Amino acid sequence: MNKRTALYEKHLASNAKVIDFGGWDMPLHYGSQLNEHHIVRKDAGVFDVSHMTVVDLNGERVIEFLQYLLANNVSKIVGKTGKALYTCMLNEKGGIIDDLIVYYQAEQEFRMVVNAATRDKDLAWIEQHASNFAVSVTERTDLAMLAIQGPQAIEKITPLLPDALRDTALNLKPFTACWDDNLFIARTGYTGEDGFEIMLSNEQAPAFWDALLNANIAPIGLGARDTLRLEAGMNLYGSDMGETDTPLESNLAWTIGWKPAERNFIGRDVLEAQKANGEHSVLVGLVLKGKGVLRGHQAVYVDEAGGKGEITSGTYSPTLGVSIAFARLPAGVYEEVKVEIRNKQIPAQVVKPPFVRHGKACIDI
Structure with missing residues (x-):
């Protein structure tokens, strides 16, 4: 049940x-x-x-714990009561275990909100590492x-x-x-x-x-x-990112707290190597230029040589009146691609999300 x-x-x-x-x-x-x-x-x-x-975290070393557990740096919100931080929680390979919001409540108290579908693995991962820092983990059911x-x-x-x-x-x-x-x-x-x-x-x-x-x-x-x-250009866990995707591959580079350089968070070495070589896949926004609706898993062709990626999330945009999507593509910079819809390749414009914010279009259609 x-x-x-x-x-x-x-x-x-x-x-x-x-x-x-x-x-x-x-x-x-x-x-x-x-x-x-x-x-x-x-x-x-x-x-x-x-x-x-919803998870409450408490302990004398809770800040130290979160600096290790999360890709973003919680020192950005420490001392600012009520301040929130969006971040990813990564595995050792830099893959995204989950994306989440963490709130600073007091020097030894934080609140975290993680996704429903990832509850079991999230709690297991958090508790596994919290034990090394003597941090208590309380799920607020x-x-x-x-x-x-x-x-x-x-x-x-x-x-x-x-x-x-x-x-x-x-x-x-x-x-x-x-x-x-x-x-x-x-x-x-x-x-x-x-x-x-x-x-x-x-x-x-x-x-x-x-x-x-x-x-x-x-x-x-x-x-x-x-x-x-x-x-609004917001990723969905399990569609636009997952345990085999890093933040750099998921248009979430802005959520990585690179400084200070000596902060050792889980997965950092993999992200630094990806950042250095620049050869990782990219997540981009698409706007369909022809008839049809963009849907998850449709093939996206990026060049005449057959290089391709895939739609991760797609829908008809009620606000814009066009079809929009996120797509994971091979490393590169693109202006236009073609999406396979019902055995036809339909052109799509590559854009930088968000598509809509505060009820207004953020892109030129």
């Missing part, structure tokens, strides 16, 4: 189409994935993301997590925030968080729109969900979440 979040019955009450997602029963949509996408781009929607894994996203999200949620946290929450800068004993509020998201991600107890979640819907914040399923994140 699949796992269910504290909001499962609420999804059924809103006529959600429920699917299996990483061992969880989750809402794909509540009637129209397309409408839900546009709601988040133009108004405000709420996602149940309680399937994500008592918490639900909601993402309220869209240009009207903050305005609509403001009356629902507790008095003691309201002003602080409304003044949060992107990638920062605040909290009290009941709510953890972060100005983060996976849509390219403004908003909050809020953690609260499983017991509180249903009533808070109802309050959000009563504030005309629409429920949004995982289907729209996927098209929104692709438009």
Whole structure:
């Protein structure tokens, strides 16, 4: 039997189409994935993301531990209460075990949010290395997590925030968080729109969900979440990256904390060798120039000699009205490629993601 979040019955009450997602029963949509996408781009929607894994890390050597465990350097956020950092957790070969967000709460306290489908291997890897630093690892299965996203999200949620946290929450800068004993509020998201991600107890979640819907914040399923994140140029673990792909091969070089040079994080030697030779594959954005829809695993031809790569994620962009994708290609710099769709090679423009941010196009079509 699949796992269910504290909001499962609420999804059924809103006529959600429920699917299996990483061992969880989750809402794909509540009637129209397309409408839900546009709601988040133009108004405000709420996602149940309680399937994500929340982990609290504590210990005198927790900073030292995270500097070793993560490719990005947590010293960037140390001393900045509530500050968040996006990073990858790598294996010894530089492959991405998972991408995650880590929050600085106090000198010996951090909170980490990792993907649902990778929970078991993530926890095993974290605990394996945490033991060497005497760091405690606590999975917060008592918490639900909601993402309220869209240009009207903050305005609509403001009356629902507790008095003691309201002003602080409304003044949060992107990638920062605040909290009290009941709510953890972060100005983060996976849509390219403004908003909050809020953690609260499983017991509180249903009533808070109802309050959000009563504030005309629409429920949004995982289907729209996927098209929104692709438009926003955000990778999906398991599609655009995995354990055989390094950050340099996944358009995530910006998440590597190269300095200081003496910081020895897992996989660093492999990344340094890749960076030096420059012969690794690259992840790029594509916009289809002809008819068709870009889908995962379609072949991408980069030259007349038959060199090719592959689409990792692809979809029709509801905001742009064209088909867009991520593709992993051989080392090189490209302006145009051809994608095989139904035995035809259709031209596609190579672009630098994101495609859409804050409801507006970031590329020339």
